[in-house]
Amino acid sequence: MIKDLVNPTNFNLLVSNIGDVLVKALDAPLGYVINWGRVWSLWPVHLETACCSVEFGAVSSPRYDAERFGILEAFGSLRQCDLIVVQGTVTRKMAPRLRMVYDQMPEPKYVIAMGACAITGGLYLDSYNVLPGIDSIVPVDVYVPGCPPRPETLIQGTMLLQEKIKRSKVK
Amino acid sequence: MEKTNTENNQTNLIEVKEEKSNLLSSSLINSITTNFGDQVKLVYKKENRSKIMVSPENLVETALYLRNNHGFDHAESASGTDYPADNQIEINYHLGSYSNTDYYPYILVLSTRVDRTDPKSNSLINIFPSVEYHERETYEMLGVFFLGHPRNERFILPEDWADMPPLRKDFRIKGR
Amino acid sequence: MNTATGFIKALESGTKHIVLKRFTFRYPQEKLKFVGDGYQFDPKKGVGIAGTRGRHILFHDKCTGCQLCAIACEGIAEAITMVKVDEQWKQNKKSIMPQIDYGKCVFCGLCVDACPFYALYMTNDYELSSFTKSHLIYTPAQLAVKPKYDGEVEIKIGSRGAYHGR
Amino acid sequence: MSSLEEKIDEAKKLSLQITKETEDDRLMTLSVGPQHPGSGHFRFTIKVDGDYIVFVDPDPGYVHRGHEKMCEYRNHFQNIPHLERPVIHDSCNITYAYSLAVEDLVGITVPRRGQFIRALASELSRLSYTLYWLAIYGIFLGHSTMFMWPAGDRELLIDLLERLSGARVTNAFNIPGGVRNDIPYNFKEKCLAQVNYFETRLKEYEDIFYNNPLLRQRTEGVGILTKEDAIKLGVTGSVLRASGVPFDVRKVEPYDVYDEIEFNVQYMKTCDSFARAYVPVLDMRESCHIIRQLLDKMPDSGDVREKLQFNIKSSPGETYKRVESGRGALGYHVVSDGTPRPYRVKASVGSFRNLLALPFLLTGSKLGDMPAIYWSLNYWPVEADR
Numbered sequence: 001m002i003k004d005l006v007n008p009t010n011f012n013l014l015v016s017n018i019g020d021v022l023v024k025a026l027d028a029p030l031g032y033v034i035n036w037g038r039v040w041s042l043w044p045v046h047l048e049t050a051c052c053s054v055e056f057g058a059v060s061s062p063r064y065d066a067e068r069f070g071i072l073e074a075f076g077s078l079r080q081c082d083l084i085v086v087q088g089t090v091t092r093k094m095a096p097r098l099r100m101v102y103d104q105m106p107e108p109k110y111v112i113a114m115g116a117c118a119i120t121g122g123l124y125l126d127s128y129n130v131l132p133g134i135d136s137i138v139p140v141d142v143y144v145p146g147c148p149p150r151p152e153t154l155i156q157g158t159m160l161l162q163e164k165i166k167r168s169k170v171k
Numbered sequence: 172m173e174k175t176n177t178e179n180n181q182t183n184l185i186e187v188k189e190e191k192s193n194l195l196s197s198s199l200i201n202s203i204t205t206n207f208g209d210q211v212k213l214v215y216k217k218e219n220r221s222k223i224m225v226s227p228e229n230l231v232e233t234a235l236y237l238r239n240n241h242g243f244d245h246a247e248s249a250s251g252t253d254y255p256a257d258n259q260i261e262i263n264y265h266l267g268s269y270s271n272t273d274y275y276p277y278i279l280v281l282s283t284r285v286d287r288t289d290p291k292s293n294s295l296i297n298i299f300p301s302v303e304y305h306e307r308e309t310y311e312m313l314g315v316f317f318l319g320h321p322r323n324e325r326f327i328l329p330e331d332w333a334d335m336p337p338l339r340k341d342f343r344i345k346g347r
Numbered sequence: 348m349n350t351a352t353g354f355i356k357a358l359e360s361g362t363k364h365i366v367l368k369r370f371t372f373r374y375p376q377e378k379l380k381f382v383g384d385g386y387q388f389d390p391k392k393g394v395g396i397a398g399t400r401g402r403h404i405l406f407h408d409k410c411t412g413c414q415l416c417a418i419a420c421e422g423i424a425e426a427i428t429m430v431k432v433d434e435q436w437k438q439n440k441k442s443i444m445p446q447i448d449y450g451k452c453v454f455c456g457l458c459v460d461a462c463p464f465y466a467l468y469m470t471n472d473y474e475l476s477s478f479t480k481s482h483l484i485y486t487p488a489q490l491a492v493k494p495k496y497d498g499e500v501e502i503k504i505g506s507r508g509a510y511h512g513r
Numbered sequence: 514m515s516s517l518e519e520k521i522d523e524a525k526k527l528s529l530q531i532t533k534e535t536e537d538d539r540l541m542t543l544s545v546g547p548q549h550p551g552s553g554h555f556r557f558t559i560k561v562d563g564d565y566i567v568f569v570d571p572d573p574g575y576v577h578r579g580h581e582k583m584c585e586y587r588n589h590f591q592n593i594p595h596l597e598r599p600v601i602h603d604s605c606n607i608t609y610a611y612s613l614a615v616e617d618l619v620g621i622t623v624p625r626r627g628q629f630i631r632a633l634a635s636e637l638s639r640l641s642y643t644l645y646w647l648a649i650y651g652i653f654l655g656h657s658t659m660f661m662w663p664a665g666d667r668e669l670l671i672d673l674l675e676r677l678s679g680a681r682v683t684n685a686f687n688i689p690g691g692v693r694n695d696i697p698y699n700f701k702e703k704c705l706a707q708v709n710y711f712e713t714r715l716k717e718y719e720d721i722f723y724n725n726p727l728l729r730q731r732t733e734g735v736g737i738l739t740k741e742d743a744i745k746l747g748v749t750g751s752v753l754r755a756s757g758v759p760f761d762v763r764k765v766e767p768y769d770v771y772d773e774i775e776f777n778v779q780y781m782k783t784c785d786s787f788a789r790a791y792v793p794v795l796d797m798r799e800s801c802h803i804i805r806q807l808l809d810k811m812p813d814s815g816d817v818r819e820k821l822q823f824n825i826k827s828s829p830g831e832t833y834k835r836v837e838s839g840r841g842a843l844g845y846h847v848v849s850d851g852t853p854r855p856y857r858v859k860a861s862v863g864s865f866r867n868l869l870a871l872p873f874l875l876t877g878s879k880l881g882d883m884p885a886i887y888w889s890l891n892y893w894p895v896e897a898d899r
Contacts, residue, residue, distance in 0.1 A: 047547070048554050050576045051601045051895050054645060054682060058671075061648075061664035065371045093329040094554070094575045097547055116424065119450040119480065123424050123595060126344045126586065127579045128337055129329070133450075135480075144476045145483055147424075147453035147683060148601065155374050157476035164478070219766060220833055245747030247835075248861035252848055265833060265846065265861060269744045269758050276766035278833055278844075301747025304869055312581075327574035327898055337582055344582060350726040360720035361658060370665050382697045386679040393820040395694030400679040419823065422591035455594040455685045460693070461823065469679070502672050504710045509669060 031170035038108070039162045040070035042083045047101050050088030052115040055148040064151040069158055078104045083161075086138070088148065089117035089124060090131045102138045110165070112157055113140045116147045123147070195273060196221050199241060206236060214282070222263075222280035227292055230283050234264070234298045242271030243279060246295070249305035251313040253340045259284045260313055262292055264302065285315065294320035312338040364508075372511035378498035385470040386456050390463045400454045402472040403447055405490040407434060409466035412443040416458035416467055426451035427458060432487050444487035449475050471496040540567065545883075547575050555894035557871070564879050569872040577898040584858040588824055589615045592855070594685050599862070599896040601682045602645050605631070605638035605674075606838040608687040611858075613768060613834040614847040615689035618827035626815035627691030628769040633704075633807045634677060634686050635836070636800050640711075641670040642839035643793045646891060650790060651722065653884040654731060659722045666714050669707045676700060689825070691818035701808050712801045715794060723791060732787040736874040736886035739784055748870050750841020750863045751796065751891050754780040755788035762837035774806050786882075789889040793839075824853045840864055840891050864897040 048056070059066045060073060071083070078101060090098055102109070113134055116122030121132035134140060141164060144157035196216055203211055203223065210229045214222040225233050237243045247265040254261060264281040268274035285292050294317035295302050306317045307326045314336035316323055325332065335342055372379070383398040412429065420427040429443040436442065445458075445467070459467050472494035477483055503512040539562055546556035554575045560568035580599065584592050589611075596611050597604035609631060616623065623631075644667040651659025671681050676697055678686035686693050722728055738748070743756035753760055761778040763771045779795035781788040829851040835844035840863030848857040867890045874886050 050554060050578075051598060053554075054602045057645065057648065057664060058668070058681075061668065062370045062661050063372065063665055063668040064374060068371075068373070089576060089578055091329070091575060091577060093577070094547065097575075116449075116451055116453055119483070120448070122451055123453055123598065124578050124583070125425055125451075127583055128334075128342075128344050129577055129579050142476060142478060143450065143480060143483060145449040145452070146473070146475070148681075149476075150473050150681060152374055152378075153473050153476055156474045159375070160476055160478065215830075217832075222831075244744050247747070247749075247842065247844055247866070248846065248859060250846060250859040250861075252857045252859075263846065263859075265844070267747075269747075269753070269760060275760065278835075280833065299747070300745050301866065301869060304865065308865075327577045329574070337579060342582075344579075344586070353724050353726040353729075356720045357722075357725045360717045363717075370668075382676050386694075394816075394818050397677065397694045397697035398679055399675065419591075422587035423594050453594055453683065454680060455683070456679065456693070457590065457594070457685070502669065502707065504706050509707075509710060 027170075034170050035166050035168065038082070039165050042069075042071050042110070042158065042161070043081045044071060044073055044083045044085050045078060045081045045101060045105065046073055047084065047098065048087050049090050049094050049098065050115075050117065052088035052118075052148040055151055055154065056085060056087050056114070059151045059154050064155065066155065066158070069155065069162070071158060079106060081105050082108060083110050083112065084138075085112045085114050085154075086118045086134050086140075088115045089122070090134050090137070091129050092131065093129070095131055095137055098134070099137050110141045110161055111138050112142045112144060112154075112161060114144045114149060114154060114157075116145060119143050119145060193218075195277065199277075199279070202240070203233075203236075207233065214280075219276045220278050220280070222282060224282050224284070227283050227285050230281070231293050231295065231298065234266075234281060234295050237266060237279065237281070238298055242268045242274060244268055244270050244299070245301040246299045246305065247278065249295075249302045249309055251309045251315055251338070253287070253313060253338065254284075255287065255340045257284075258287045260287050260290050260315060262309065262315060264295065264299075266299070290315040291318060292316070293318050296320055312336055314339065367508040368505070368510035370509055370511070372500050377500045377511070378496070380498040380501045381471050385468055386459060387468045388456075388459045388462065390465070395456070395460065398469065399471050399473075400456045400469045402449070402470055402475060402485070402494065403459075403490055404468050404470045404493060405444065405487055406466045406468075407432075407444065407487065407491050408436065409464050410436075410439060410444050410487075411464055411466070412439045412441045413463070414443075415461045415463065416445050419457050419461035423455060423457060424451045424453050426453075430487065445490070446484065446486050447490065448484045450480055450483040470494050471498065539563070554898075555892075559875065559880075559883075561880055564881070566875050566878055566880060566883070569875045571868060571871055573868065573894060573898050575898065576895045580899045581858055581860065584855055586854065588853040589689055589827070589855065590821075590823055590825075592858070593688050594683070596858075596860075597683055597685060599860075599899055600642070600838070600840075600893055603638050603642035603839045604682060604684045605634040605678075605687055606642075606836055607843060608685065609635050610834055610836045610838075610843050610845045611847070612687050612689045613836065614832050614845045615825075615827065617832045617834055618830060618847060618849050619689065619821070619825060620828065621690065621819050621821070623691045623769070623819055624816035625770075626695075626812050627817040627819070629807055629811040630677075630692045630696060630817055631687045632770050632774075633696075633804060633811075634674065634684065634692065636804050636807065637670050637674050637677070638684070639839045640797055640800050641667050641674065643797055644670070646793065646839070646888075646893075647718075650888045653888045654728060656722065656725075656728065659718075662714070662718065662721075666711055669711055673700075673704055673707055676703065688818075690821045691816070693818070695817050704808060705805065708801050708804050712798065715798060718794065723787075723794070729787065731882075732790060732885050732889070733783075733785055735786040735882045736789075736878060736889065737784050738789075738870060738874060742873065743784075743870075746869050746873060748841075748867050750838075750867070751792040752789055752867050752870060752889075753841065754778070755792045756784045757782040760842075762835055762842050766835070768834075768836060770807070770810075773810065774803055776803050776806075786885045786889045789891070793891070826851060826853050827855075835861070838863060840867070840893060840896070860899060862896050862899070863891070864893045865899075867892055868897055 124130035212224040243266040381399040386398040387396040417427040500511040644663040648663040678684040759778040831848040844861040846859040850856040
C-alpha cells in the first residue's frame, strides 16, 4: 500500500490531483481578491492625445477627486500602468505613439475611449489627419461619450470598467 | 448735466480716435505710394487695417522700407490663400508694431501673388524673424517655396505625409 | 530672513486649510443641481433659455420630420440621422424622426436652435457611458423618455470657504 | 626610421580623431514627449552638452486636425463648434474673434446687452484658462498644492460658465450676432459672490507659491527674454507683457464694450520666467475687476442676439479681427467669396507665435530649467497645431 503510494508515478498523480482540487477550491476566492486589488488601483498612463486632457485634469481636481476610486495618475513608468484613457482625437501622427505606449504596458490592461473623437472621430469626420475612432489600433473596454465628457461621465465610465474587471475571470 | 458732458466727451474721444487712425493710415499709404509709385497697389483701407499688394520682386524691398521707416517690427501671421481660377497663390503677411505706440492697433497686410504651378517667393525671415514658423507652415500647407528660408521642410503634418499640400483648393477631403 | 518669512507664510496659508470645509462632492451619491431642466430654445423670440446641455429629449407629438436638426448637424458632427418610426402622427406624414448617435454628438445644441416646433430640447442627463458603441445610438423611442435627475448640491460660499451644499 | 616617424604621426592623427569623436559624443540627444510627464501633446528634441542645452528642435503637430481646411466646407454657424476645439478651456474668446470677423463681413452690430454678456463670458473663460495653466505650471515645478488649488478654484468659474451657457468648457456661446441665450435668473448675485471669493484666494496663491523662496530660486533670472528679443520674435500676451511691452488688445484696439471699462494693462520689466508666471496673476485680478464692472454696467433688459439666418451669406471681401485671449492676441483672417461658407480661414494664435521663443530661450540654459521655461511661455500645443 505504502509502496504503491511511494511509487513516483502514483505520487505525482496524487499531488497533481490535490493541486487540481486546491486550484478549483481557491479559484473563485483568489480571483475575487486579485480582481478586488485591480479594481481599486487603476493607474492611468500620462498620455494626452488631445483637448479632453483638460477635463481629465478636472477629474483629478479637488471637486471630483478621482482618487476616491483609486485612479491615481502615475507619473512613473509605463510598466506600472494598467489603464490608458485615450483623451480625445488621435491624429495620424499620434497613432503610432499610442500603439507603442499600449504595447509597453503589462497585462492586464484596459482602455477607455474618452470623448467623441476617440469613439468615432466626432467632429473630424472629414479631416485628413484624424483617425475615425481608436478601435482600429487598440481594443476599447468602455466608451465615454461627450465632447469633452463631463467629469461625472468619465467617473461613471470608470465605474463601469470596475464592474467589468470584477466580473472578469483571472487567468 | 454731468452725464451729458461725459457722453459728449466720449463721442469726442471716439471721433478723435477715428480721425487719428484715418490720418495715420492715409499718411502711411501716402508715404508708401510716394516712395514706390505704381509698384504698390492699395487693395483696401478700413479702420486700423489696410492691405497693400506688391509684386514678388518688390516684396523684400517694401518690407525693409516698412520696418525701417514706420516701425513695423513683427508679423502676426504669414499665410497663403489658393486661387486656382487665377492660377495664383496669395501670400499675406499681417504686420504689426510693438515699438511704435501709434501703430499699436494697426495691422498692415502686405501681400503678394505668386504663380501656382511653381510657387516661389522671397523669404522675409531676415527682416522679420517672427515669420520663421509661419513661413514653414505655409510651405507645408500650400507648397510655397521660400527662397532664403533655412528650413523648408516638414513641420506639423505627419512624417510620412506623401499627398499634396492640404490647403490647396484641389485637395479633396473625404466625403466633400 | 526674507527666506524664513517666505517659508513661514507659505506654511501658514497651507495649514489654514485644515479647518476649512472640503470642496469635494461625492459624485455617485450626490449630484449637481443645474439651472432648469436643460437647454431649450424659443424659436419665436430667437434666443435660447439657459440650461445644461445633456442628452436630448424628443417630443413625438410635436416632431414633424422636417429634418432641420439633421441639416444643422450635417456640417458639425453628423450625429443625427432621420429614421422611420412605426407611430402615426397627423403632423408627421413621412413618420421620420431623429436618431442621435452619442458617439458622434458634441453637445453644441445647434440642433435645438434649428428646431422650429419646440420638439427637440436638451436635458440634464449626462450618464451615457457604455461598453459598446451600439448602445450609444439612441432611437426616437429612447429619446422620448424624460430622464430622472435629482441633483441637489451646488456651490455655496461661507465663512469657511467654498463647499458643496444643498 | 622614416617609417617609424610616419607611424607615430599616423597614430597621433588617429588619436586626435578619436578625441574629436568623443567630444562630439558628449552631445546627447534627448526626445521630450509626446508621452512624458510634463510635455503633453508635444515633442521636442534637445541636444545636451553635460547639463547645458545646446540645440532645440520643436516638433509640433500631434494634434493637427486641419481646422482651417474643414472650415471651408462649413457655414459660419457650423464653424463655431469647430473653431473652439483648439482651446476648449478658453472657448469663449476663440469664438469671439471669429464672431467679430463674421459680423464685420456681414455688416451688423450686436445689441448692447449681447455685447456685455459675451464680454462677460470671455472674461470668465479667460480666468478659467489661466487657472488651468497655473495648475499645470505648479505641477511642472513639482508643487502639488499649486495643482490642487487652481484646479479646484477653476471649478468656481466653470460653474458660472455652465450656468451661463450650458456646457462646462465647450460653450459654443459667442456666435455671430451675439450670444445664444440670456443670463439665467439669479446669475448676477452668484457671479459676484464666486468672483469675490476667488479674488481672496489669489492672495493665498501669492503666499504659498509666488513668494515661496523655493519657487523664486527656480524661476528668477531664468530664461531671460529681453524687450528687444521679444519684439523681434513677435511674441504676444503675457510673454510680451512680462518683457516690458504694455500691449493688450483690449486696451489698444477696444472691441465691443471694452472702451467703457476701466482697467490697467499689467506688465513687468524683469523679463524672466518668474515675470511670465506672475503677469497672468496680475491679469486675473484685472479680470475680476472687469467682471464686476460688466455686471454693474450691463443694461437690465434688451435683446441679446441679432437673429441671423442659418445660411447667412456674407459680402465678398476679407477681414482680420483680433481679441485678447488667455494666450495673447488671437486674430482671424477670414476671406469670403459671397457664399455662406468662408473661402479661407486663417487663425493667428498666440501659442504658435510664442513657440518661436522656446528654442531661443532653451538654447544655452540648463536642463533643469526646462520645465520652468517651457510652461512659462503660456503654450497650449493643441492651439498651436490647430
